[in-house]
Each structure stands twice: as C-alpha cells, then as structure tokens.
Amino acid sequence: MLFTPMIVMASYIEKISMKIVHLICFFIVTNLAADNFVDGLEHYTAGKFTEAIFFFSKACEEKDGLACGMAGKMHETGEGVKKDDFKAKYFYKKACEYGLSTGCKYYDELNESKF
Numbered sequence: 370m371l372f373t374p375m376i377v378m379a380s381y382i383e384k385i386s387m388k389i390v391h392l393i394c395f396f397i398v399t400n401l402a403a404d405n406f407v408d409g410l411e412h413y414t415a416g417k418f419t420e421a422i423f424f425f426s427k428a429c430e431e432k433d434g435l436a437c438g439m440a441g442k443m444h445e446t447g448e449g450v451k452k453d454d455f456k457a458k459y460f461y462k463k464a465c466e467y468g469l470s471t472g473c474k475y476y477d478e479l480n481e482s483k484f
Contacts, residue, residue, distance in 0.1 A: 405424045405425075405427045405428035405431065405433070405436065406424070406425070406428040406433050406435060406436045406439075408420075408424040409421045409422075409423075409424030409425040409427075409428060409436060409439065410439075412424060413425075413439070417449075418443065418448045418449020418450070419449045419450075420449075421439075421443070421449060422440060422443050422444075422448075422449045422450050424436075425437075425439045425440040425443070426440050426460075429460060429463055429464075432467050433467065434463070434464045434465075434466075434467030434468050434469035434472060435464070435469055437460045437461070437463040437464035437467060437469065437472060438460070438461065438464040438469050438471060438472045438475070440460040441456075441457045441458075441459075441460030441461040441463075441464060441472065441475060441476075442457070442475070444456040444457035444460060445457035445475070445479070454479060457475075457479060458476060458479045458480070460472075461473075461475045461476035461479065462476050464476075
C-alpha cells in the first residue's frame with residue numbers, strides 16, 4: 370500500500386516534467402524568432418536592407434507576424450529587394466495569419482488596388 374502513493378506521485382511528477390519541457394521548447398522557438406526580428410530591425414535601421422529582408426523573412430518562417438509585415442512592406446516599396454507586389458501580398462497574408470492586424474489591412478489594400 371505504501372507504493373501506491375509513490376506511483377501516483379511519480380506519475381504526477383512525470384506530467385509536470387513534460388509540461389516544463391514543452392514550455393522550454395516554446396520559449397526557445399519564440400526567442401529564435403525574436404532574435405531574427407531584432408537582427409532584421411537592426412539592419413533595417415542601419416540602412417542594410419538586403420540583410421534586413423533576410424532576417425525578417427527568416428523570422429516570418431518562424432511565425433513572427435511583425436517580421437512578416439516588415440518583409441511585406443519592403444517588397445511593396447522595393448527596399449533592399451526588387452519591388453514585388455505578389456511577394457508583398459504573400460508576406461502580408463502571413464502577417465495576418467500570425468495575428469498582425471495591419472498585415473490584414475495591407476493585404477486587403479493590395480487586393481483592392483492592384484489585383
């Protein structure tokens with residue numbers, strides 16, 4: 370009978386441990402995307418647009434909506450990349466999907482005005 374509480378406790382500890390592992394993984398992935406966005410922003414403000422679009426695109430792949438929006442704006446205006454409304458629309462759509470409301474707005478505006 371003594372072993373039953375120990376088994377229950379071990380099971381409980383195992384469940385908690387798995388939740389902690391999941392949280393750690395989440396924070397690692399989130400920080401990677403944040404690092405790429407910060408790198409992109411640093412390059413963008415320094416006028417290094419080619420490097421900025423690289424990091425914004427990478428952060429966008431990691432589901433960073435703000436980075437997707439920045440990549441979309443750069444493609445729409447031609448900063449550091451060839452002006453391309455189709456790519457801008459793609460990045461704005463991703464930004465919208467990842468929760469950036471201005472991404473939805475810019476996506477809709479491109480649809481209404483150019484497509």
